[in-house]
Amino acid sequence: MEERKKNLCAxxxxxxxxxxxxxxxxxxxxxNEYMERILKDHFEKGEREMANGTRTLAFQVSEELFTRIKxxxxxxxxxxxxxxxTLIEQALQDAESKKTTAQKNxxxxxxxxxxxxxxxEAAQKELENVQxxxxxxxxxxxxxxxxxxxxxxxxxxxxxxxxxxxxxQKDTDDxxxxxxxxxxxxxxxxxxxxxxxxxxxxxxxxxxxxxEYNKLTKEKNSWEDNLETVNANLASLKxxxxxxxERLQPAETAAKQAQAAFEEAQTKYDGxxxxxxxxxxxxxxxQTQLNDRENALQTKQDELNxxxxxxxxxxxxxxxxxxxxxxxxxxxAELSNKQQDLLDAQAAADAAxxxxxxxxxxxxxNEQA
Numbered sequence: 395m396e397e398r399k400k401n402l403c404a405x406x407x408x409x410x411x412x413x414x415x416x417x418x419x420x421x422x423x424x425x426n427e428y429m430e431r432i433l434k435d436h437f438e439k440g441e442r443e444m445a446n447g448t449r450t451l452a453f454q455v456s457e458e459l460f461t462r463i464k465x466x467x468x469x470x471x472x473x474x475x476x477x478x479x480t481l482i483e484q485a486l487q488d489a490e491s492k493k494t495t496a497q498k499n500x501x502x503x504x505x506x507x508x509x510x511x512x513x514x515e516a517a518q519k520e521l522e523n524v525q526x527x528x529x530x531x532x533x534x535x536x537x538x539x540x541x542x543x544x545x546x547x548x549x550x551x552x553x554x555x556x557x558x559x560x561x562x563q564k565d566t567d568d569x570x571x572x573x574x575x576x577x578x579x580x581x582x583x584x585x586x587x588x589x590x591x592x593x594x595x596x597x598x599x600x601x602x603x604x605x606e607y608n609k610l611t612k613e614k615n616s617w618e619d620n621l622e623t624v625n626a627n628l629a630s631l632k633x634x635x636x637x638x639x640e641r642l643q644p645a646e647t648a649a650k651q652a653q654a655a656f657e658e659a660q661t662k663y664d665g666x667x668x669x670x671x672x673x674x675x676x677x678x679x680x681q682t683q684l685n686d687r688e689n690a691l692q693t694k695q696d697e698l699n700x701x702x703x704x705x706x707x708x709x710x711x712x713x714x715x716x717x718x719x720x721x722x723x724x725x726x727a728e729l730s731n732k733q734q735d736l737l738d739a740q741a742a743a744d745a746a747x748x749x750x751x752x753x754x755x756x757x758x759x760n761e762q763a
Contacts, residue, residue, distance in 0.1 A: 399426070400460035404474040410482065413707045429478070430455045433463060436481050486708035493705055496698040503691040510687050514680035521673040528666040535659040538652065545645070545652035552645040556638040563631050566624055573621035580614035 406414070418428040433455060455463070467477060587607040594600045 398457040399455065400457050404478045406479060409710065410479075413710050414482075417704070417707050426455060430459060432478075432481050432485065433459060436484070482708065486705070489701055489705040489708055493698065493701045496694065496701050500691065500694045500698050503687065503694045507684065507687040507691050510680060510684045514677065514684050517673065517677045517680045521670070521677050524666060524670045524673050528663070528670055531659065531663040531666050535656075535663045538656040538659040542649075542652040542656045545649040549642075549645040549649040552638070552642040556635075556642050559631060559634045559638045563628075563635065566627050566631055570621065570624045570628065573617050573624055576617045577614055577621065580610050580617065583610050584614065 414428070415425070418425055421428060423431075463474070463477070466472075467474065470477075472480075584607060587603050587610065591600055591603045591607065594603060
């Protein structure tokens with residue numbers, strides 16, 4: 395069940411009344427809710443010293459809060475006006491303290507933002523440096539890849555040439571062996587026919603042997619010619635073999651060097667690729683941190699602006715209270731002067747009445763005489 399409300403009135407300066415209304419509207423609450431909030435805040439935080447005021451400010455509070463206020467005023471001997479103005483002045487002090495804290499928070503947030511901005515710029519610069527190194531490494535990798543391809547092709551050609559020479563060498567050796575074998579066979583056959591010719595008595599048979607002997611001799615000469623050609627080929631092949639070996643050795647060396655250069659370039663490229671990825675992650679983290687700190691700075695700045703706005707209202711209210719107090723003193727002095735003038739006039743009137751009475755009395759005495 396909602397607690398019953400009681401009325402509470404107090405005189406405050408008109409300017410302060412205006413500021414209270416403005417802040418009440420800014421907060422979007424009713425006047426009684428505004429004053430109830432300030433009063434509750436006072437009793438939650440403890441008693442405070444009081445000030446003075448000059449215009450009526452009326453609002454409703456709960457009966458419980460009204461009772462607590464009356465009890466407090468009875469204990470302290472303060473008026474409702476002094477009590478409410480003191481709360482406003484205390485709110486001003488609180489706002490000043492909050493402003494100082496908020497300013498420090500804004501300054502720290504700005505430092506954090508600046509440091510994060512520097513970190514981001516350093517990370518972006520390092521990323522750019524890594525990217526340049528990666529571009530150079532990529533070009534070196536492309537160059538080493540092309541050189542490796544050329545060296546590998548040259549090695550393949552040298553290896554094929556050596557293999558071809560070795561195959562030709564084998565074929566030629568086989569041909570030489572064949573020629574020598576055939577010549578040996580023919581020499582053996584020729585010896586046999588020579589023996590037959592020597593021992594044969596039949597002329598016709600001798601002629602037949604001679605015919606066969608001449609045929610074998612001709613065949614032997616052909617094989618000997620082939621052998622001579624084969625031997626000549628073998629001499630050429632020996633030189634070709636030496637040339638192939640001479641060509642193969644530097645080709646193998648060049649291929650190994652190209653492979654080593656390629657692997658080195660690939661390793662460097664892979665390492666820089668990983669480094670770039672890590673640096674991009676760091677840049678993104680710095681950017682995220684910067685965004686967070688910019689948002690934090692904006693939040694702190696908004697808090698400071700709100701406190702400064704509240705502080706300005708409270709300062710204007712305080713100025714209005716001081717002005718009203720000064721005006722009150724001036725009016726009291728003016729009233730005191732007027733009261734003194736009135737007393738002087740009354741005294742003069744009394745003196746005149748006394749003089750008049752004395753003159754009248756003398757006049758009566760003269761008439762009687």
